[in-house]
Amino acid sequence: MNLDTATLLPNIAKASYLIAAVLFILGIKRMASPVTARKGIVQAGIGMVLATLATFAITGGHNIGLIIGAIALGVIPTWLWGKKVAMTDMPQMVALFNGMGGGSAAAIGAGEMIKASQGGVALSKTALVLAVVGALIGAISMSGSIIAWAKLDGRMDKRFTFPGQQYFNLLVFIATVALGAMLVMKLDTTIIVAFFILALLVGILMTLPIGGADMPVVISLYNAFTGLAVAFEGYVMQIEALIIAGMVVGAAGMLLTQLMAKAMNRPISGVLFSNFGGGGQSSADIKGSMKPIEASDAASLLYMADKVVIVPGYGMAVAQAQHKIWELCKQLRERGKEIKFAIHPVAGRMPGHMNVLLAEAGVPYDLIVDMDEINPEFATTDVAIVIGANDVVNPVAKTDKSSPIYGMPILDVANARQVIVIKRGKGAGFAGIENALFYQENCKMLYADGQAAAASLSTELKQIDGGGGH
């Protein structure tokens, strides 16, 4: 039985899709402001439920058992998992769910191709091209996102490289595109299978050599990919809601990816096709030594300060130190000190990752300040506490042209009167680059786990004035 979706879609479903598309756009717009963000996601959620219900109405009960079974299978585990996963693990969850969306778009493409190859409704050339392109992008997004998830979740070694890797990847990609072109000319089941295997392989190969520091950019890129794949398959299925929502996400995701790459001063091509760090880094220019400090001395510095700026990084997430840090900050605020949190655009593993963790700990968002806004303030800051951040505060990015991070905008922590760096050990940052900040005269190293350090600073602070504040 062949149903032509275009003629069967009753107007009521079309209207529901239109409303859903509007709700998605308004929802995303609202999510762009902290005040309305919560309403934005609820709105988009209503759009999704509406569109899903409308689809039940138009599919006329065909394969309804299978549809309901598949929805239950998709919704229940992800819902439960998403509810209980730790806030620090959010980036990889987004990667995983994004991969599912890419896979779904690829499956639509595969299904339509197979149906047409078996003599079903013939697809127009445009539809066929978009089905193939959407399937390619969706499959890359799926396998790439799964690798990104495995890396961020610590299930896979950080990087995997071999000589001539880029050429090999390019070869596989060209082969995939060639198979895709063959499919456009003539649909054949064997070629369809080979095409999907290669497309999935491209996503894996693309993501394997990319290091964890670049993961935010990659996840964002795959998010945009999935959007595009959904839009293309939406054309194939003749459903406007998919085209609109997919394109909106595709364009927004591309922009977000660019903003992120720009903040790291790395072109997107650099993220994808070159490997970061590990090179022979000369530390000849760095003078001085790292000066350790005890928690009690660090607490006195804080006690005497008027203005304290906290600079969190991925290390804070790893140590789950956000709650203890906020405890410490609340104590400082009780003692009349001005507290701010300085966030580098790419601190952590996703843009805004730190904001989410701080929000989880209960830090009001108006204390959290972006890089451009906080940088002039470091000159009037008495103590800057760097917790788990490294490359984003490294002055080498401004001074050493040979450094791989040269040109990356950084937080000017070095300008603060005193800098306390909370760090587990003496190792270099993710990029494997020595940090000149640590050797500066005004910088003291507090060697400890983030959580333990924040807790002991709190305790020491209470020791100083008996815990009462003023």
Added chain:
Amino acid sequence: MIDGFLALYIFILAAFTGHEIISRVPVILHTPLMSGSNFVHGIVLVGAMVALAHADSTLGKVIGFIGVALGAGNAAGGYVVTERMLDMFKSSKGK
């Protein structure tokens, strides 16, 4: 039937809309927004449902089933995660 230039218009205008609505986002919301837009492309579920409804062969049904399950996972997981993140945004005055 959405075809030819009409389809092109929808693609282009939707792309501009996406570009416009995200161009004024504070960094603080980048992760929730990425997560939120990740949820929005979960609409792929609807396309997969229509595809499965029209599948006749066993292979077609298997592929359709996978598509619907993955799309539903994208939508449901994307929603929960985004909502949890946004739930935590509070102002120091608003408590």
